Structures are given as structure tokens and as C-alpha cells.
Amino acid sequence: MNALYRIAGLCLLTASLGSCNSFLDTPPDTRTELNRADKIERLLVSAYPTLLPMGFTEYRTDNAEDNGRLYEDNNRGVHEAFFWQPSSGTDWDVETNFWSTCYGVIGTVNQALKSIEELGNPPELRAARGEALLCRAYTNFIWVNVFGQAYNSKTSDKDLGIPYFTKPESKLERAVPRLSVAKVYELIAKDIEEGLPLIDDDHYKKPIYHFTTRAAKAFATQFYLYYEKWDKAKKYADEVLGTGKLTNLRDMTPYSKLTNTKEISLRYISDSDPANLMLLATRSLWGRGMNNYRYTHNGHVASTQTYRSPGPWGAYLPVYDLLYGKNDGALRFPKYEELFEITDVAAQTGQPHIVALPFTTDRVLLWRAEARVMLSDFDGAASDLSQWYVSKQGKAATAQQISQFYDVTVPAEATDDVREAIQRKIETVSKPLHPKFDLAPGMQTNLMQAVLHARRIVSVHDGSRWDDVKRYGIEITHKLYTGEVMTLKTDDPRRALQIPASILSVGVEPNPGY
Numbered sequence: 001m002n003a004l005y006r007i008a009g010l011c012l013l014t015a016s017l018g019s020c021n022s023f024l025d026t027p028p029d030t031r032t033e034l035n036r037a038d039k040i041e042r043l044l045v046s047a048y049p050t051l052l053p054m055g056f057t058e059y060r061t062d063n064a065e066d067n068g069r070l071y072e073d074n075n076r077g078v079h080e081a082f083f084w085q086p087s088s089g090t091d092w093d094v095e096t097n098f099w100s101t102c103y104g105v106i107g108t109v110n111q112a113l114k115s116i117e118e119l120g121n122p123p124e125l126r127a128a129r130g131e132a133l134l135c136r137a138y139t140n141f142i143w144v145n146v147f148g149q150a151y152n153s154k155t156s157d158k159d160l161g162i163p164y165f166t167k168p169e170s171k172l173e174r175a176v177p178r179l180s181v182a183k184v185y186e187l188i189a190k191d192i193e194e195g196l197p198l199i200d201d202d203h204y205k206k207p208i209y210h211f212t213t214r215a216a217k218a219f220a221t222q223f224y225l226y227y228e229k230w231d232k233a234k235k236y237a238d239e240v241l242g243t244g245k246l247t248n249l250r251d252m253t254p255y256s257k258l259t260n261t262k263e264i265s266l267r268y269i270s271d272s273d274p275a276n277l278m279l280l281a282t283r284s285l286w287g288r289g290m291n292n293y294r295y296t297h298n299g300h301v302a303s304t305q306t307y308r309s310p311g312p313w314g315a316y317l318p319v320y321d322l323l324y325g326k327n328d329g330a331l332r333f334p335k336y337e338e339l340f341e342i343t344d345v346a347a348q349t350g351q352p353h354i355v356a357l358p359f360t361t362d363r364v365l366l367w368r369a370e371a372r373v374m375l376s377d378f379d380g381a382a383s384d385l386s387q388w389y390v391s392k393q394g395k396a397a398t399a400q401q402i403s404q405f406y407d408v409t410v411p412a413e414a415t416d417d418v419r420e421a422i423q424r425k426i427e428t429v430s431k432p433l434h435p436k437f438d439l440a441p442g443m444q445t446n447l448m449q450a451v452l453h454a455r456r457i458v459s460v461h462d463g464s465r466w467d468d469v470k471r472y473g474i475e476i477t478h479k480l481y482t483g484e485v486m487t488l489k490t491d492d493p494r495r496a497l498q499i500p501a502s503i504l505s506v507g508v509e510p511n512p513g514y
Contacts, residue, residue: 062478105139238368249361275361285352299329366455369447470495
């Protein structure tokens with residue numbers, strides 16, 4: 001239970017930002033107070049996002065299916081996400097609150113950076129400056145990836161991104177211009193490269209809740225992968241993981257001895273698990289939102305596309321079967337069990353929290369495998385994938401074996417059964433990829449399918465499958481219980497979520513296509 005109390009304590013601090021229900025909220029003006037290093041360091045506890053996009057991106061992906069009218073369609077936010085509609089802003093985990101959260105975090109970071117500068121950038125605040133820059137980079141990264149199209153070197157100089165604030169905003173009453181996605185990525189890279197060398201792990205009392213050196217390099221791995229700088233992504237991944245055999249991937253075999261979902265969740269977010277590189281405490285109702293039964297991750301999706309599906313590892317990954325339960329209508333891994341903080345004992349009211357893990361060794365390993373595929377280091381990618389397979393009770397495989405599994409080439413002499421099997425692959429684990437960057441057919445494409453398949457299993461419920469759908473131009477369908485099929489095509493503008501109505505009302509430019 002000590003981990004739970006530590007998380008609740010952090011949540012009390014992060015809750016100080018408030019709900020940020022309006023883009024025009026005024027961040028607290030603390031310039032007269034931030035006159036000492038310890039005050040600035042305390043402020044930076046609030047410099048991490050307190051809401052992530054999983055609550056409105058997960059149901060937009062192919063991880064969700066319509067279970068039919070047996071279950072009520074009574075969650076507007078889930079309904080809107082499943083139908084790729086803009087959010088009406090009626091629930092907590094929606095685009096409006098996410099935008100406001102990012103805006104509030106950036107305001108806090110910029111105030112801290114300004115105060116450090118006003119104090120003359122003293123040596124004792126070197127690490128604090130590094131942390132602030134990483135927080136600004138990360139928040140803008142997740143912000144632009146929601147409201148902009150995926151970065152690509154061909155169109156991102158024209159694609160609409162987000163504003164990139166570098167100074168404290170006291171009150172916004174104007175139409176702030178949106179920078180291009182390319183410009184936002186350029187500024188994120190600048191903050192990462194300036195901030196990372198300043199990080200000092202000894203500076204933190206509870207490192208797991210902050211950008212340590214390894215967490216910062218894990219973020220750099222992800223960022224440069226999205227930025228199409230494969231060599232830099234691999235470089236940072238190597239610095240996080242090393243180059244030998246890994247012993248710190250998530251070991252899930254002991255989970256079978258746990259007796260309830262709360263124990264599983266606390267084990268998953270434990271700061272003693274070597275797989276966890278950073279914990280992020282958020283104010284979120286996602287622990288409840290993912291309990292939707294109408295549109296959900298069900299047995300059909302699990303058996304054909306996620307953790308129950310066959311892969312180069314074998315028939316399925318049994319270690320996951322111990323965790324998701326047996327309800328085929330809605331299969332859930334309880335890694336986002338809600339931690340409820342009671343603030344009024346008499347009324348028994350308070351704040352719901354979940355703890356997210358944006359950076360883990362498993363994620364970094366699969367990011368490195370992706371970078372290696374793009375660098376044509378196919379044996380290295382197969383080695384990374386095999387380490388992940390074995391860590392989840394699967395078997396290792398060579399690059400050739402992995403490629404063969406995902407290959408959808410139809411031999412001229414193929415029987416009807418073979419053709420049907422290949423078609424099933426195309427509809428499930430080898431969906432056609434249409435990235436804006438070059439991806440060669442054959443080995444390179446097949447190994448990339450392997451990376452996307454493994455990452456999809458790791459990230460179920462995290463919403464990050466949406467990033468891969470966007471980055472790789474994957475066409476997905478949502479089949480309704482009535483038989484109607486909705487398709488999100490490769491070039492559908494709705495892949496960039498619409499700017500919240502409250503933001504549009506002050507004149508911020510909307511995304512096209514809505």
C-alpha cells in the first residue's frame with residue numbers, strides 16, 4: 001500500500017492546477033513568489049500533464065468493436081470517439097479538457113523557466129531548467145500529435161499544428177496562430193537537446209515521477225522515431241537499454257498469483273518494477289471509461305488482432321490470458337484501475353486518479369525495433385522482437401521467420417484455403433501500410449507489421465494505437481451491429497482531431513474536414 005500513498009500524495013500536488021475548464025483560464029501569477037530555488041522546484045511538480053488522450057483516442061482505433069444493442073450506448077464520449085466525431089465536451093476525458101490541461105502545464109513550465117532566468121540561471125537550478133524544458137517538449141509532443149496530422153517530411157510544413165508558447169501567458173484573449181506541425185517538431189527537438197544534458201537524477205527525491213536521464217532518453221527515442229530520424233531514435237534507445245540481452249522487460253508471470261484487479265494494477269505501476277521508467281499521475285475517469293461494453297476491446301479483436309492472436313511467438317501469449325479475464329464481451333487488463341482520493345470525508349467525495357506509464361523498457365525496445373527496421377537492420381530488429389516474445393512466454397524467431405508470418409504475397413499456385421488465410425492477415429495483423437515515408441515491400445514492410453502487432457498488444461487501452469494508425473496511414477473500419485461498415489481512410493482529415501469549440505470561439509483556426 002505504500003505505493004498507493006505515494007501516488008495519492010503526488011496527485012494532491014498535481015491537482016493544484018485545477019480543472020483548467022477553459023482555454024482562457026488565467027494561470028496563477030507566481031512571479032512574486034518564485035524567488036528561491038526550492039519554490040521553483042516545487043512548482044515543477046505541477047509541470048507534467050494531468051490528463052492524457054487515451055480516453056478519447058482508444059475507441060477511435062481498431063481496438064474497439066460494436067458489441068450490439070445488448071449493451072446500452074449511454075456514454076456520449078465513447079460514442080463520439082467510436083464514430084470519429086468531435087467531442088461535445090460533456091465528459092471528463094475529452095479533447096477540451098486535454099487542450100486546457102496542456103495549456104495550463106505549458107504556462108506553469110514557462111513561468112518556472114522565466115523565474116530561473118530572472119534569478120540569473122544559478123547552478124543550483126540547472127537540473128530544474130532541464131526538467132522544465134523536457135516537460136515543455138513532452139506536453140507539446142502529445143498536444144500536437146492529437147490536434148495535428150502525424151509528422152512527415154512531405155506535408156508537415158503545411159499541416160496545422162498548435163501554438164508553441166515559450167513565455168508565460170497571463171490571459172489569452174486573441175486568436176493565437178497555429179504553427180505548422182514541422183515547426184512544432186523543430187521546437188520540441190530544440191527543447192529536448194537543450195534540456196536533456198541538464199537532467200540530474202540525484203536532484204529528485206522520488207525520481208520515478210520525474211524526467212530522469214533514462215526517462216528523458218526514452219522520450220527522445222519516441223520523439224525522434226516520430227520525427228523520422230531513425231538513427232537518433234536508435235542512439236537514445238541504446239542508451240536506455242544497453243546493447244546486450246535485456247533483463248528488465250516486464251515480467252508478468254508473478255501476476256498470476258495476484259487475487260484481484262487492484263493488486264494487478266498496483267503491481268503494474270509499482271516503482272520497484274525495473275520495466276517502469278516514469279510514472280505519470282493524472283486526474284482521469286479513464287478507469288471507468290474503459291469499462292464501456294457497447295464499443296470495446298472484445299474477444300473477437302483479442303483473438304484475431306491483439307494478445308490472443310497468433311504471431312511469430314506461437315499460437316498466443318498465455319501470460320496475458322491470466323490478466324484480461326474471461327469475459328469475451330469486454331476484455332480488459334486492469335492496468336488503469338482508479339485510485340480515488342477522498343478530499344471530503346463526510347461527503348465521501350474527492351478526485352479520481354489513474355497512473356499512466358508513458359515510458360517503459362518494453363515500449364523503448366519496440367521503438368528501437370522500429371528504428372532498426374527503418375535502418376534496414378533486420379537481424380537487429382528480429383533480435384529485439386524476439387526478446388519481447390520470450391519475455392511474454394513466446395518463442396524467439398529469426399528475421400526470415402517473422403517476415404514470412406506477416407507476408408501477404410499470394411503465390412500463383414495458392415489454394416483457396418491459402419488465399420483465405422492471407423486475406424485474414426490483410427484484415428487483421430497485416431493491414432496495408434501507407435506511411436508518407438518510404439517503406440520497401442517484402443522484409444522491411446513485414447518486419448514493420450511485426451513491430452506494430454507487438455506494440456498494439458503492449459498498448460491496449462493506452463490510446464497510442466491511434467498514433468500508429470496515423471503515422472502508418474492504416475485504413476481501419478468500425479462495423480456496426482446493424483451491418484453498416486464505417487471506414488476511416490488513409491487520408492481522412494479526421495485523423496487530426498478537431499480543435500475544441502471553446503478554442504475555436506476565440507478565433508483559433510479549425511482543422512479542415514469537419
